[in-house]
Amino acid sequence: MVERLDWSHYRSLLAVLRSGSLSAAARDLGLTQPTLGRHIDALESTVGTPLFLRSQHGLLPTPAAIQMRPHAEAMEASAAALRRAASSAPDAVSGTVRISASEVIGIEVLPGIIASLQEEHPDLIIELSATDETEDLLLQRADIAVRMVAPQQEALVSRRVGSIPIGAYARRDYLERHGTPEALGDLERHRLIGFDRELAFVRAFIRRSPLLGQMHFAVRADSTLAQIAMIRAGGGIGFCQCPLADPDPALMRVLAGELSTGLETFVVMHEALRNAPRCRTVFDALFEGLRRHAGAGRAERPEPTASDVLSAG
Incomplete structure (x- = not known):
């Protein structure tokens, strides 16, 4: 049997x-x-x-x-x-590549990068898994991942994109009705949009400003996308990636000096895929696109891409 x-x-x-x-x-x-x-x-x-x-x-x-x-x-x-x-010829930029990324990155940032990539390489097929769960690259659940922590496994290769800045934002009409906070203590008079669970950058905020750990949240959501939607709807003050919020004229950043941090971001893949043209091309495109998103390309010396020697671990 x-x-x-x-x-x-x-x-x-x-x-x-x-x-x-x-x-x-x-x-x-x-x-x-x-x-x-x-x-x-x-x-x-x-x-x-x-x-x-x-x-x-x-x-x-x-x-x-x-x-x-x-x-x-x-x-x-x-x-x-x-x-x-098996979907790709050995030397062709074609076939299927599966990308794993957080909800926000996968839905708000990667579509534009992927659309441009497929214009250049029309035979590429992209599977995009937008989830806040960490999908195991060693078990081949994805070919490439966008991670907010550096990988430790030696079988993985990665490139540091840079730090995506995060700040506190609210809709301008909300601030017109409730006032703009001038100090952390003023947040007690505002509706705060919070997290159902403490993520790494939330803990970083609390370490810098312990008062935040005592704040009452009018809305809690375990989805970062839901939190951003509440900010955009004028539901209160919440946290958002600055490259997503700053271009929106309806949003205004508050307490930039007290409420700011960054998400260290990496593009990661299994070392066995580093010489596969379809994966190397997608890796490079994600790296460059995310650097533009983070603003890292203007502030830091450019790093080599996956076409060069990749760092292990």
């Missing part, structure tokens, strides 16, 4: 784990329910124990299925990486 198992069986396992039912999993995969059921039966015969238990809420995974999940997900990531690698 072990010899007859293949990737499709583990793909079926993942689909049932994610959907909670055989019928929904079969629809997701474009299979018939009996075919998907046979895949699960084959896996259960191999491990010698049930993988799912029926309940009023659907199929519940057993401990065996839960233990198998990360291995099946690793197979899924490897299969996707293999398809991307």
Whole structure:
């Protein structure tokens, strides 16, 4: 039985784990329910124990299925990486490249960079994963990532983009109604847009200005995009990347001397991809585009691109 198992069986396992039912999993995969059921039966015969238990809420995974999940997900990531690698001729800037970036970077910054890149290289296909979760490059869940922390693994290569400045902003009409704060203590009289969880730059703000840790937030959101939307809607004072907020005439920066920090930004990829033309070209384009976004290109001496020797770790 072990010899007859293949990737499709583990793909079926993942689909049932994610959907909670055989019928929904079969629809997701474009299979018939009996075919998907046979895949699960084959896996259960191999491990010698049930993988799912029926309940009023659907199929519940057993401990065996839960233990198998990360291995099946690793197979899924490897299969996707293999398809991307096979999508390109060895010496051509073509095929598929998967990019992982935070919500804000992925939605507010990268589309313009990607559009220009594809104008120059029309045979490139980009998969953009905009998520605040860190996707593992070592497990090939993405080819290239934009990270706000320097990678430590030796198998990864990276380039430091620079520091993207962050400040506090509000809509001008909000400030006209409520007044412009002149000192940190004035924030107590304002509606503050805050974070549902403390990110690295939030902790940096609090270390510099402990008073912020005691502030009452009128709105909390775990999505940075939601916070920016609240600022743009005139909901109060919140934090935003300066290159996104400064061009907007409706927004005004407040307390620039007290409320300012930066997001150290890196473009990262697995060293095994450094000589793949499709990945090297996308890496270089992201690096240059993000440097322009951060304003780092004007302030710092330009660094080599991925076409030159990349730094490891």
